[in-house]
Amino acid sequence: MQTRTSLASALVSLLAIAAAAWAHHSPSAEFDMAKRVSLTGTLTKIDWVNPHIVAFLEAKGADGATENWRMESNPPAWFRRVGVSRNDLAKGIGQTVTVEGNRAKDGNLYMYMLKITFADGSSLELVNNAVTEASTQ
Amino acid sequence: MNYRLPAAGAAVVFALCAAAPLAAQDKAAKPQIAPRPLRAPDGHPNLDGIWAFAIDLPPAALKKQTASGVAVERVDQSSRQDATNVPGALPSTPAPAYKPEFQAKVKYLFDHESKEDPVFYCGKPGVPRIGSPRRIVQLPGEMIFLYEDISGDPWRIIPTDGRPHLADASPSAYGDSVGHWEGDKLVVDVTNFAEDGWFGEGGYFHSDAMRVTERFWRVGQNLAYQFTVEDPKVLAAPWTAPPRLVKPSNEPLEESPKCVEADGKLLLNSDHHGQR
Numbered sequence: 001m002q003t004r005t006s007l008a009s010a011l012v013s014l015l016a017i018a019a020a021a022w023a024h025h026s027p028s029a030e031f032d033m034a035k036r037v038s039l040t041g042t043l044t045k046i047d048w049v050n051p052h053i054v055a056f057l058e059a060k061g062a063d064g065a066t067e068n069w070r071m072e073s074n075p076p077a078w079f080r081r082v083g084v085s086r087n088d089l090a091k092g093i094g095q096t097v098t099v100e101g102n103r104a105k106d107g108n109l110y111m112y113m114l115k116i117t118f119a120d121g122s123s124l125e126l127v128n129n130a131v132t133e134a135s136t137q
Numbered sequence: 138m139n140y141r142l143p144a145a146g147a148a149v150v151f152a153l154c155a156a157a158p159l160a161a162q163d164k165a166a167k168p169q170i171a172p173r174p175l176r177a178p179d180g181h182p183n184l185d186g187i188w189a190f191a192i193d194l195p196p197a198a199l200k201k202q203t204a205s206g207v208a209v210e211r212v213d214q215s216s217r218q219d220a221t222n223v224p225g226a227l228p229s230t231p232a233p234a235y236k237p238e239f240q241a242k243v244k245y246l247f248d249h250e251s252k253e254d255p256v257f258y259c260g261k262p263g264v265p266r267i268g269s270p271r272r273i274v275q276l277p278g279e280m281i282f283l284y285e286d287i288s289g290d291p292w293r294i295i296p297t298d299g300r301p302h303l304a305d306a307s308p309s310a311y312g313d314s315v316g317h318w319e320g321d322k323l324v325v326d327v328t329n330f331a332e333d334g335w336f337g338e339g340g341y342f343h344s345d346a347m348r349v350t351e352r353f354w355r356v357g358q359n360l361a362y363q364f365t366v367e368d369p370k371v372l373a374a375p376w377t378a379p380p381r382l383v384k385p386s387n388e389p390l391e392e393s394p395k396c397v398e399a400d401g402k403l404l405l406n407s408d409h410h411g412q413r
Contacts, residue, residue: 029251029404050287050396051259074195075287076394081190082199082210120204126197127209 031102031112038100039069043093043116048086051075055089055113057099071099071113074126084124095119170387175355177275182321182355185275189384191216191268191362192286193338217268219379223361225322225354226380233341233366233376246340251404255334259396261288263310263334264327265349265364269383271390273353273360280316280323287396295325302328308345310334325351336366344370358385 027033041059052072061067079085097118101111115125177183198211219231235243246253256262270282270293278298284291297316306313312327327349335341336349347368354361363380366372 030400047397049394051257051398052400054399072400074197077190077192077285077287078194078197078212079199080391081194081212083201084199121202122204123200123202125200125202126195127200128197 027102027112030104032105033102035102036100036114037103037111038098040096040098041067041069043089043095043097044068046086046090046093048076050077053079053086053089055099055116057097067109069099069109069111071101071111073101073113088124089116092116092118100125168387170358170385172358173385179277181275181318182323183275184273184280184323184353184355184360187272187386187388187390188269188360189213189216189386190271190285190388191381191383192262192284193217213384216381216383218381220361220382221379223363223380223382224356225361226363227352227365227377229363229377229379231379232339233337234373235371236373239342239371243340243342246335246342248340250338250340252401253340254338256288256338258398258401259288261291261310261334262286263330263336264293264312264314265351265366265378266334266336266338267291267311269353269360269362269381271386280325283390285390285393287393289396290390290393297323302326308332312349321354323353325353327351342371343368346370356382359383360385 039057039059041057043055044058045056047054047056052074053076055071055073057069057071059067059069073079076086095118097116099111099113099117100115101113104110115123117123173186174183177185194212194214194217196212196214198209201208201210220226251257254260256266267284267286271285272283274281274283278296280295280297282293282295284293291311293311293314295314295316297318299317300315302313302315306329308329308331310331313329314325314327316323316325318324328347330343330345330347330349332343332345332347334343336343336347343366347366350365350367352361352363352365360383361380362383363378365375365377367375
């Protein structure tokens, strides 16, 4: 397996905060917030459930074997309020997509999804308030 | 599996800068909310209507990139934040004070919030933790509160016609409520709580003796909300929380998707959500 991770740029740290200060469990107790990883595969399913939506991805491992990844992200109520419905993600089912996020610390094929890029090049990405606030000044 | 480096930070910051004007345009296009009368037909303050979502959500914004450009959307969480200088608010403190013999317990719960908080496992937040209602239906002699929450979509029916508390109700997360008007405030007295919940994220456990007083009033077009928690078994004194100001909304209520908690078994430490 070929694994390359971010060199912990300040920006990535800021982005990680996006999932860190909510009133659910601490992502740092479950995910490696210092590493942002990326993988490409086929989106197979979207579960629009609380407390986190869950996306499922089928990807190939370094040995060619199929890996089934489970990727949670923010809650449905959050997505609704930034103008994203289940259909906006489910449109990618069956397509090749690229996902970035923080992988589970226990090594399972599980991550906190921060960004998804669809086959047509469009993308949805969680970004930190601090960054966006700065961008508007 | 093929991992790769994420996009360069500078490029993302540039994209966010470019996104700001588009985001502003999107917000400007949203329908306006018609002003609401300050008084109901019976002369009481008018609390009726849809109010902003007041459940805590992640603080992130969302960047949407399409062929037509980039936009950034963020969630307005002002209804969940403490407000200052709210006319009519009672003096408040940031946190409750527990009796000395319970301070170690509340600290333990706070430190182990990820594993100990029942709300993290789809539990009901109860009153007052759920915050202000998403919709208030104001009727003569009765108020109906509707909420959207990850644990389900609770409702409360609050008599305001002088009826007493129910004599034989079983304890519950949202308790038994009766309301009355004090000047321009709706005052809701809530008792009969199940004691397995928390009244706040800080490990704020309570006993079966908890009593909550909620106050609702209008400040211009906004709804003001403040609560007081009394629990003589565990608290050293009643706690009045800082007030919140809730904006009017025209976003219709939606059924909340089912709650399926799958993270608990994956937690490798007890970080509470404020730690990283």
